[in-house]
Amino acid sequence: MAFTYEDLKKNHPCFAAGAKNNKGRVHLPVSYGCNIACNFCKRDINDTDNRPGVASGIITPQEAVDAVRRAVELCPDITVAGVAGPGDTLATPYALQTFRLIKQEFPHIIKCMSTNGLLLPEYADEIIDVGIDSLTVTVNAVDPEIQAQICEGIVYHGKRYTGIEAAKILIQNQLAGIKKVSQSGITIKVNTVLIPEINADHVVEVAKTVAQHGAKIYNIIPLIPQHKLSWCSTPGCDLISKVRSEAQAYINVFRHCQRCRADAAGIPGGKDISSSLYIRPVKLE
Numbered sequence: 001m002a003f004t005y006e007d008l009k010k011n012h013p014c015f016a017a018g019a020k021n022n023k024g025r026v027h028l029p030v031s032y033g034c035n036i037a038c039n040f041c042k043r044d045i046n047d048t049d050n051r052p053g054v055a056s057g058i059i060t061p062q063e064a065v066d067a068v069r070r071a072v073e074l075c076p077d078i079t080v081a082g083v084a085g086p087g088d089t090l091a092t093p094y095a096l097q098t099f100r101l102i103k104q105e106f107p108h109i110i111k112c113m114s115t116n117g118l119l120l121p122e123y124a125d126e127i128i129d130v131g132i133d134s135l136t137v138t139v140n141a142v143d144p145e146i147q148a149q150i151c152e153g154i155v156y157h158g159k160r161y162t163g164i165e166a167a168k169i170l171i172q173n174q175l176a177g178i179k180k181v182s183q184s185g186i187t188i189k190v191n192t193v194l195i196p197e198i199n200a201d202h203v204v205e206v207a208k209t210v211a212q213h214g215a216k217i218y219n220i221i222p223l224i225p226q227h228k229l230s231w232c233s234t235p236g237c238d239l240i241s242k243v244r245s246e247a248q249a250y251i252n253v254f255r256h257c258q259r260c261r262a263d264a265a266g267i268p269g270g271k272d273i274s275s276s277l278y279i280r281p282v283k284l285e
C-alpha cells in the first residue's frame with residue numbers, strides 16, 4: 001500500500017496542511033555513517049541536544065522493529081516510522097534493511113526516509129521496491145559555487161572529491177534522484193538549510209529547481225550555527241518569512257518543522273515517548 005501526497009497530508013504529522021493533525025512519528029536511529037561532509041554538521045550521541053544529527057545511541061534494524069512495536073503500544077497515534085540519520089540513510093545498508101522488516105510487520109505504517117541524495121540515483125529502484133512513502137532530500141544549493149561553501153567534500157564510489165568538483169557530483173545526483181523517485185509517485189520533500197551568509201538569496205532558485213524535478217513540498221530549516229559554520233548567523237524570523245514567501249511561488253512550503261532528533265518519538269510538539277523506548281547504545285564503527 002503506497003500513501004499518496006493527499007494521504008500523507010491526512011496521516012503524516014509533518015505534512016498536515018495548516019494546524020498539526022495529532023499524528024505521531026518514531027525516528028529509528030539506524031544510520032550513523034555519512035558520505036558527505038556538510039560544514040554545519042555536528043553529529044553526536046547524547047541524551048540532551050534537541051536537534052537533528054543527534055541520538056542516544058545507534059540501533060540495529062531488528063532493534064528498530066522492536067522500537068516500532070513498543071512505540072505504537074505507548075502511542076497509538078503513531079502513523080509514521082522514519083529514518084533520519086543521525087548520518088545518511090544510503091551510506092550504509094541499515095535503513096533500507098529496517099524498512100523491509102517494517103513493511104512485513106507493519107504494512108499500514110508510513111515509511112519515511114531522509115537522505116543527502118548522493119547515492120539516490122543508484123538506490124532509487126530499491127527505494128521504490130521497499131515502498132518508501134515519503135522521501136526527504138536535503139538540497140542546500142543547486143549552484144556548485146554555493147554548494148562548495150556548504151559542503152567540504154564527498155566520498156563517492158571510494159574516491160574523495162572536494163570543492164566545486166564534489167558539489168557538481170552531489171547536485172547532479174540529487175536532482176537526477178529526485179526526478180527518478182518522484183516519477184514513481186513517491187512524495188518528495190526537499191529540505192534546505194537556510195544560511196544567511198551563504199544561500200539566502202539562492203533558496204528561491206533551489207525551490208524552483210527541485211519543483212521542476214518533481215519535489216512536492218519544501219522545508220526551509222534555519223541554520224544552527226555550529227562546526228565550521230559557527231561564524232554564520234542564525235536566520236531571523238523576517239528572513240525566514242521572506243525566503244519562505246519567495247519559495248512558495250514555486251512549491252508548497254512546509255512551515256512547522258520541529259528540527260527533531262534522529263531518535264525522536266511521539267507527536268511533534270506534543271507527547272514525547274522517546275525516553276521510554278528501548279534504545280541500546282552500541283559501539284560505533
Ligand code: SF4
Nearest residue numbers: 034036038041087116
Ligand atoms: Fe551531516 Fe547529514 Fe550532511 Fe551527512 S548529510 S554531513 S549527516 S548534515
Ligand code: SF4
Nearest residue numbers: 014257258259260268
Ligand atoms: Fe517532521 Fe521536521 Fe521532525 Fe522531520 S524533523 S519529523 S519533518 S518535524
